[in-house]
Amino acid sequence: MLDRFTKTALVLMVVITAIFLTGAYIGYIGGHGMEGTDAMVEEHAASTAANVEATSLVPAITDLVGEPLGFTIAGIVAGFIVGYLWTGLFRRREDA
Amino acid sequence: MHISDGILAPEWCLVWFAIAIPFIAVGVWQIKRGTKENASYLPMLAMMGAAVFVIAVWHIPVPVTGSCSHPIGTPMSAIIVGPFPTVVLGAIALFFHAFFGHGGLTTLGANIVSMGIVGTFSGYLIYVLLRKVNSPLWLAAGMAGFTGDILCYLAAALELALSLNPGSVLSHWALYSVGYMPTQLPLALAEFVFSAGIVQYIADRMPDLLAKKLWGGVSSA
Secondary structure (H helix, E strand, O other): OOOHHHHHHHHHHHHHHHHHHHHHHHHHHOOOOEEEEHHHHHHHHHOOOOOOOOOOOOOOOHHHOOHHHHHHHHHHHHHHHHHHHHHHHHHOEEHH | OOOOOOOOOOHHHHHHHHHHHHHHHHHHHHHHHHHHHHOHHHHHHHHHHHHHHHOOOOEEEEEEOOEEEEOOOOOHHHHHHHHHHHHHHHHHHHHHHHOOOOOOOHHHHHHHHHHHHHHHHHHOOOOHHHHOOOOOOOHHHHHHHHHHHHHHHHHHHHHHHHHHHOOOHHHHHHHHHHHHHHHHHHHHHHHHHHHHHHHOOOOOOOHHHHHOOEOOOOOOO
8 A cells, every 4th residue: 555655756757757748749740840949048148159169068868778778877876866765854753 | 148168358357257266165165164063964965056157057948039048046955054055056057057068167266256146245235124114025036036146247238248248347237137138037037036945944843044144154044
C-alpha cells in the first residue's frame, strides 16, 4: 500500500507529465518547432553585431546522447537527490 | 537567460565575473556559518542545489508562442536557504548547465548575475516587503518567484544589449526583452505556483528551516 507522500508525488508527476505532453502536442499540431527562447533571442542579438557567433568551450552531454536522453539523465539524478533529501527532512515521524 | 560562449565581448565577461565574485564569497561564508548553526542546513542546501539545477534547465513548452523556456528556481531557494547561499547554488547549477549545451564558461559570470543575483535578490526583496505588510506566506513566496523570473530575463536582455549594441542599449534592451517575454510570462506564473506551494509546505512542516536572519538580522518568516 502506498503511503500519503508517495501518492502525492505520483499524482504530481502524472499532472506535470500531462501538462508537458499536452503542451508539446499542441505545439506539434500547430507546426511549431518549440525552439528555446534563450537561443532564439541570442541568435537575433548576435545577428545585430559583426563577427559574433555562439560557440561552446565544453562538450555538451546533450550533443553526445541527444537532448531527451541527456535531460532525462539529469532529471533522474537531480530527482533522486531532491527526493532522498526531501523525504529525510520532511517525512512525518510515526511518533510525532 | 543562458548566454552562450562567444556572444558577449571579453571585457563584459570580466565585468560580470567581477560583480558575481563578491556575492559568491559572501554566500560561501554564510554557508559555512549556516552548517555550523543548523544540522539540517547542509542537506537542505544540497536539495535546493539539485532543484535549482533541474528547474533552471527544464524547458517547458508554451503552446501559445510555439516555443519553450524554463523557470529559474532561485527566488524560491533564496527564501528557503537565503539569498547569498543561493548565488553559490546558482553558480554551481549554471556551471553544470554548460555541459548540457546551455550557457557557457566565459559567460558564466553574466549568467550568475542574471539568474543568481538579479533573479534571487529581486524576488527576495519582494518577499521581504510583502511579509513586512503581513502578506500571506504563499502570496509573498509566489510573487517572489514571479518577479525574480521576469527580472532575471530583463537582466539577461540588458547584458546582451550592453555588449552587442553599445550605441543603442535602451532600444535593444527593449527589443530583446520583448523577445523573451511572451514565452516567459506563462512560465513566471508557473514559478509563482511552485514557489508558493513549496515554501508554504516547508513552513508548515519545518518552519525552522526557513532562512530567518537576513541582511543583518531582518526577520523574514
